[in-house]
Amino acid sequence: MFDWTAYQKRVEWYQEARFGMFIHWGLYAIPARGEWVRSVEQMPEEEYLPFFEEFDPVDFDPRKWARAAREAGMRYAVLTAKHHDGFCLFDSALTDFKSTNTKAGRDLVAEYLEAFRAEGLKVGLYYSLLDWHHPDYPHYGDQNHPLRNCPEEKNEGRDFSRYLEYMHGQVRELCTNYGKLDIMWFDFSYGDLRGEAWKATELVRMVRSLQPDVIIDNRLEVSGEGFGSIATDSPNEYSGDFVSPEQIIPPYGLKSESGRDLVWEACVTMNDHWGYCAKDTHFKPAPMLIRKLVECVSKNGNMLLNVGPDAKGNIPEESLRILSGIGHWMKRNSASVYGCAASGLPKPENGRITRNGNRLYYHITEGNIGGIPLYGISKDRIKYIRLLADGSELAVSSSWETNNYPDIVFVNVSNGPCLPDETDTVVEVVLKE
């Protein structure tokens, strides 16, 4: 049975936090063509194993990652403990295919958790349900397996229940050996492999018994495609807690069938790949990502922004620059993000609105000739208006230019023709209680 009270309680911090860092890191950082490289190139494992022999992230220092995340204004992080290739960044007793057996010789998950907790961030682990290393995972004819087209890899003798035992065992290890986890991010379901095919009820019961407050994504049922039963009024026990739209911000936010606001998190890459991709320079500029974060919040969602550290363990320079650009804005304006949600007002034509209680945050992204119209509120409801970035007073303008529009509140935010912050100038409107 789905426990609504427990649910509301556990997602509270998560909806306050709004902004997190996704980290895709593993052996695939060496070929540097993204984390699907084995599948995309249908690469046999003997061509992949040399990366296991070679893996030696000499610059790995998760304290640097954690600092970059915190300074960008992120409040939580999710690291790939195991991705589809099956390589584990943690010291699992159930496999040899793990970081402790590489030149790294360390439990990278443990170090990540320690570093991020030390920066005051909530911590999550991504765990792939798919596993292209495990002999009992379907090979031939599977939709994604690197050897899907190799009839000689037929599945006779493969025992999926043995794989499930392994997978459940690893999840148990993660939930037992590493202290409090705030998020478990399973990835992903497809075809017949969904829900009880993963023994999901048993799995989720185990996770919740070991980590009573943990938040779980919806991918024991779906992938980036589909919403899962959390979007219905009778979720399964293993529905998870949030919807995980991938590489898209839902046009109108997300509601359940009966109109309940759903908890959701858009996961988004900074360039076009999750795992490190040397040639991919399609980075989204910081101003755009700031606006996209605000868009998520204005629609009741979170944004989980990805970085793909390279083979040596460094977050790419360009990603760091972008993070610091976001951080620069967040330092002055994060009150319009944390703890904020949809405003209940229609989206204004000059930006977006987020809201925290009696505070409305007008995110102005388009300047105006003359005063800036704050759509959707009336003068008599306003206690005061401030420029969020510096706390300075903004007066409601009343002049012959605006007098023709008595129903609309106008403010002047700068003397010049341009917005004080071209990315997003935040006008804070405090309403009378």
Ligand code: GLC
């Ligand atoms: C996917 C991909 C993957 C990535 C993830 C992030 O479904 O398989 O590589 O880790 O989504 O959301």
